[in-house]
Amino acid sequence: MPTFSFEIDEPKRNFGLWQSKKRISLDDFLDLEALVFNWADSYDAKSILAPSLFVDYTDIGKTCWPAMSAAEFLTMITNDDFLGDPCIKTQHLLGAHYWERVSDTRVIGHHQIRAAHQVYTGPDLKEVKLKGHSHATNIHYYTKVDGEWKFAGLKPTVRWNEHEFEKVFGGSYIQTVEEGFPAKDGLVSTAAKSDPHTVITVVLNRATPTESRLCNGTGPRTLVA
Numbered sequence: 001m002p003t004f005s006f007e008i009d010e011p012k013r014n015f016g017l018w019q020s021k022k023r024i025s026l027d028d029f030l031d032l033e034a035l036v037f038n039w040a041d042s043y044d045a046k047s048i049l050a051p052s053l054f055v056d057y058t059d060i061g062k063t064c065w066p067a068m069s070a071a072e073f074l075t076m077i078t079n080d081d082f083l084g085d086p087c088i089k090t091q092h093l094l095g096a097h098y099w100e101r102v103s104d105t106r107v108i109g110h111h112q113i114r115a116a117h118q119v120y121t122g123p124d125l126k127e128v129k130l131k132g133h134s135h136a137t138n139i140h141y142y143t144k145v146d147g148e149w150k151f152a153g154l155k156p157t158v159r160w161n162e163h164e165f166e167k168v169f170g171g172s173y174i175q176t177v178e179e180g181f182p183a184k185d186g187l188v189s190t191a192a193k194s195d196p197h198t199v200i201t202v203v204l205n206r207a208t209p210t211e212s213r214l215c216n217g218t219g220p221r222t223l224v225a
Helices: 026-041 070-077 172-178 196-207
Strands: 049-056 064-069 088-103 106-120 128-145 148-163
Touching (some): 064 070
Antiparallel strands (some): 049 064, 106 128, 128 148
């Protein structure tokens, strides 16, 4: 049987999907896949967070925090006027995504996301008040801390919304407390409920003492790894 051979310029040591410096390793890929699943499944899991996060909401008309602490991030997202509202059920479904290696300790993830929200009239979750779903492309930042990958921030870009998404974070729980439901932990927050579009801004600005500024599109890729 005839045989043939050929040669290519690239050294054999560079063969394979995971050998390029522009790609993440297989081990990192598996770890990051698990991390982004845990982020989508439990946004308030402390174990997945880096000590400092780059949180950029400028593409949706909000604020940017170049260095928000993990504690401040948790305070923001678990606020009763935001995702911590016990009248809201939500799930973030991940679509296609790809990974961009920045360094041995920094990776950027590009994710398609559908965030589904259902708001109830009260924290007993018996009667549906409204629905609101958002379709977005998220840039996520990941950093390796003590050998383990952590979620280090996000920059969402909303493509389009369904139903009454602008009313989802309208302070439903605060309203039910005022109407007679027991307050969580005996506390009642105050928010600008007259305009649902401003509620997120109120929460973000109130819950995070870290100085905010426009990030000018830089992101953690420019930080020292």
